[in-house]
Every structure is written in C-alpha cells, then in structure tokens.
Amino acid sequence: MKIVVVGGGVSGLTCAVALLEASGGGAEVAVLTAGAPAGTVSAVAGAMVGPVFGSGDERSLAWERHSDAVFRQLAGDPATGVRLVRGRLLAAPELGPGLPPWVAGVPGYRAPLTGEQLPPGFVSGFAAELPFADMPAYLGWLAGRVQALGGSIEQRVVTSLGEIDADVVVNCSGLGSRQLAGDDAMQPVWGQHVLVDASFVDEFVFEGGASADAISVVPHRRGVLLGGVRRPGRNVLMPDQQIAAETIARAAVAIPELAAAPVLGIEVGLRPGRPQVRLEAQQAGGLTVIHDYGHDGSGVFWSWGCAADVVALCGWPAS
Numbered sequence: 001m002k003i004v005v006v007g008g009g010v011s012g013l014t015c016a017v018a019l020l021e022a023s024g025g026g027a028e029v030a031v032l033t034a035g036a037p038a039g040t041v042s043a044v045a046g047a048m049v050g051p052v053f054g055s056g057d058e059r060s061l062a063w064e065r066h067s068d069a070v071f072r073q074l075a076g077d078p079a080t081g082v083r084l085v086r087g088r089l090l091a092a093p094e095l096g097p098g099l100p101p102w103v104a105g106v107p108g109y110r111a112p113l114t115g116e117q118l119p120p121g122f123v124s125g126f127a128a129e130l131p132f133a134d135m136p137a138y139l140g141w142l143a144g145r146v147q148a149l150g151g152s153i154e155q156r157v158v159t160s161l162g163e164i165d166a167d168v169v170v171n172c173s174g175l176g177s178r179q180l181a182g183d184d185a186m187q188p189v190w191g192q193h194v195l196v197d198a199s200f201v202d203e204f205v206f207e208g209g210a211s212a213d214a215i216s217v218v219p220h221r222r223g224v225l226l227g228g229v230r231r232p233g234r235n236v237l238m239p240d241q242q243i244a245a246e247t248i249a250r251a252a253v254a255i256p257e258l259a260a261a262p263v264l265g266i267e268v269g270l271r272p273g274r275p276q277v278r279l280e281a282q283q284a285g286g287l288t289v290i291h292d293y294g295h296d297g298s299g300v301f302w303s304w305g306c307a308a309d310v311v312a313l314c315g316w317p318a319s
Helices: 010-023 060-076 101-105 135-148 174-180 241-255 256-260 296-313
Strands: 004-005 028-033 082-091 109-112 124-132 153-154 169-171 188-198 204-208 217-222 223-226 263-273 277-284 287-293
Touching: 004 010, 004 188, 010 135, 010 169, 010 287, 010 296, 060 188, 060 296, 101 109, 124 135, 135 153, 153 287, 174 263, 174 287, 188 217, 188 241, 204 296, 217 241, 223 241, 241 256, 241 263, 263 296, 277 296, 287 296
Parallel strands: 004 028, 004 169, 028 153, 082 204, 169 287
Antiparallel strands: 082 124, 109 124, 188 223, 188 263, 204 217, 217 223, 277 287
C-alpha cells in the first residue's frame, strides 16, 4: 500500500510515524510538505500535553489519554525533546472557586493549589506534572523517525489532493485544507509567544478556562515561552509589541520576576482553527482520502491520539 501524507507539521509527521510502525514495513509512506517541518506553525507551539478546564467530548478525551501515554514514554528519551515538567494549572477567576471532579484523575495530578501557590486574583487550581515538547527538537526527532522507519519526506507544494499518486492520502495540511479540501470552516487563529531569558523559571504555569487572553509560562531549553494569546481570523504574521507587553505583564502575575526578564524574541504563528476537528475517510474516485486537520491550538496535545484513528481507518490496529 502506498500512503502519502500531505503536511509536515506535528500532525503529518506523527501520522507518518504511526502508519510506518503499524504497517510493520507493509506500507510505503511519504510525507509531502510545502516547507521544512521547522518552518511550520508546529515549531512555535508551547506544546503542553495536559488538560484544560472544560469538558471535552469522548473522542477528544480519548485522543488526550492516548497522546499523554505516548508522550510520557517519549520523555524517557532526551533525544525526543520531550520531558516531564512540574507546574501549576490555574482555573480562570471567572470559573469561580472549587475544582471540577475530574482533576484528580488527570495523569500527573499532584494536589490542589493553596495559599501563596495561587497568584493574586486566583482562587483555585492544581499542581501537576505534565509532558512538554521542545518543538524544534521534537519535530526534528519525528522527521528522523520517519526516515529511520523507511519513510520519506519530500518538499513539494500540493495544489490538489487528486494529483497525488497513492492508494491513500492523509490530509494533514492544516490551514491549507481550506483550498485542498474546499473547507470554508477553516480559519487562521493568530497566536504569539514572547521568548524571555529566565533560567530561574523551573515550573510551568497555565491558566485554563479563560474567555480572553490567559497566563501561559512554559520553560524550554531555548528560553521561557510566555503566551496565552489567540485572535481568531487574524492572519498577519507580524509581531504585536503591545500584545507582547500585555503577555509579559500577565505572566508576571504568576511569577513577578518575569517582569524584568530580557526578551530574546517574539514568535508568531497561525493555528488551523475549525469549529471541530475533521478526522474521517472520504472516497474520491479510486482514491481514499483521510482528513486529519482543524486542531487549532491542540495539535500537539491530540497528535498521537488522532494518528491512532488514522491508522485504524487504514485498517491496522493502533499501537
């Protein structure tokens, strides 16, 4: 069986790895990407693999559970760029006091936050140990894994899924699916991280359930990423200095020393927004197209779970 994966971000590369592993050498898998994986929006993701405040449907919860298990295994190998980090998950003040009952079942859950663990204005949250991926390193590892398993990665601009010579096409083109799949539900969701030099930060802090911009502090090897910004519909790839200043001020509520941390850079990306993830098989003539796109800001978080569903749609048991 010849399988072509369109898209070299985290979803496409993860699907390629999962398909190669599941087929046991019985499939020829090629990844077509318009640019190098390091140039995709995945490369600037904060890449926390953990829960958010709010209930998901059973399908997305299954993706979360599967992905969490895989990432915890990958954290045992430094070459992957994945590691376990302890930190604080804050409930947005608008959610009110108390924690939902499901938090105690979260993988890596440690204890409710109390006293000085809660920043000013926050009334609830919990401590956890969660997987995080340093995305440039992790994407490089995924690309190497594809090649080690016998797959290939080719830089090529795809203008139509029908032009591809394959038995199965896996469409992981993200925002490109607006054109390739004719999907008008796709829209860019603008996000921005401020990268600061703050080696004193050894924990993550994430605010869940906020209706507006939120606190997000993620320590990585290249610096500490401050984020929590999303602007649906905005497609300008230029940094916004005012939003950057607001991001730093918001992070300093949780860790005051961040207010004076030197800024190393600002990273901007466009997430592939869609009301719901599209993950399904479609027949187009004699070609089977499996769509896997529209993950918004959860592409890393759901990647292995979605890849397992793609494998199942190809007729193999997921590992």
